Amino acid sequence: xxxxxxxxxxxxxxxxxxxxxxxxxxxxxxxxxxxxxxxxxxxxxxxxxxxxxxxxxxxxxxxxxxxxxxxxxxxxxxxxxxxxxxxxxxxxxxxxxxxxxxxxxxxxxxxx
Amino acid sequence: xxxxxxxxxxxxxxxxxxxxxxxxxxxxxxxxxxxxxxxxxxxxxxxxxxxxxxxxxxxxxxxxxxxxxxxxxxxxxxxxxxxxxxxxxxxxxxxxxxxxxxxxxxxxxxxxxx
Numbered sequence: 001x002x003x004x005x006x007x008x009x010x011x012x013x014x015x016x017x018x019x020x021x022x023x024x025x026x027x028x029x030x031x032x033x034x035x036x037x038x039x040x041x042x043x044x045x046x047x048x049x050x051x052x053x054x055x056x057x058x059x060x061x062x063x064x065x066x067x068x069x070x071x072x073x074x075x076x077x078x079x080x081x082x083x084x085x086x087x088x089x090x091x092x093x094x095x096x097x098x099x100x101x102x103x104x105x106x107x108x109x110x111x112x
Numbered sequence: 113x114x115x116x117x118x119x120x121x122x123x124x125x126x127x128x129x130x131x132x133x134x135x136x137x138x139x140x141x142x143x144x145x146x147x148x149x150x151x152x153x154x155x156x157x158x159x160x161x162x163x164x165x166x167x168x169x170x171x172x173x174x175x176x177x178x179x180x181x182x183x184x185x186x187x188x189x190x191x192x193x194x195x196x197x198x199x200x201x202x203x204x205x206x207x208x209x210x211x212x213x214x215x216x217x218x219x220x221x222x223x224x225x226x
Contacts, residue, residue: 034213034214034215043217043219043220044155044217049214089154098160098213098215099157100155100157100215103154104153105153
């Protein structure tokens with residue numbers, strides 16, 4: 001089955017700087033890659049996703065890049081703000097299979 | 113996105129008892145999933161709740177321990193049976209529409225077993 005690795009497990013960034021979280025996946029048939037943000041005690045919230053037919057997607061300060069050849073994808077957050085502090089999870093799924101396999105999570109702390 | 117209601121939000125239970133968690137969606141959805149999230153950990157899929165048929169369980173999870181019902185396209189339940197302290201966790205339901213991989217999550221049920 002699919003295996004998703006996520007790095008780093010913790011990340012501290014000065015407010016205003018950029019943060020990058022990376023994930024690798026094992027199944028070359030995977031074609032959907034969402035990113036979730038989970039604040040303490042809250043539900044995971046979808047913040048951005050990308051499908052295998054594109055290499056990059058942006059939404060304001062958040063972007064995701066995908067390298068299908070290397071089987072890795074990354075979350076980029078620019079101009080970080082204190083409210084970006086949370087745990088971020090990447091995930092992957094394959095066509096025709098709506099199951100998501102999650103990475104281990106990254107605890108992002110924005111230092112004011 | 114769908115509005116997902118999950119009940120109870122939290123509970124404290126005695127070992128050996130069972131707890132049923134409900135997940136209600138405000139629109140018809142094809143897929144409903146149940147996850148477990150242990151403290152400080154990632155999300156682990158327990159099973160996919162299929163409407164009109166038995167749930168599909170992931171490796172390490174069995175129907176006797178986690179029976180699931182899905183009577184219609186907007187509702188599902190997960191029962192945690194014969195609980196032990198190791199079952200203390202957050203249980204989350206999620207939903208996705210037909211042909212879509214996009215999953216939206218309920219607020220979760222925080223379960224503590226004494």
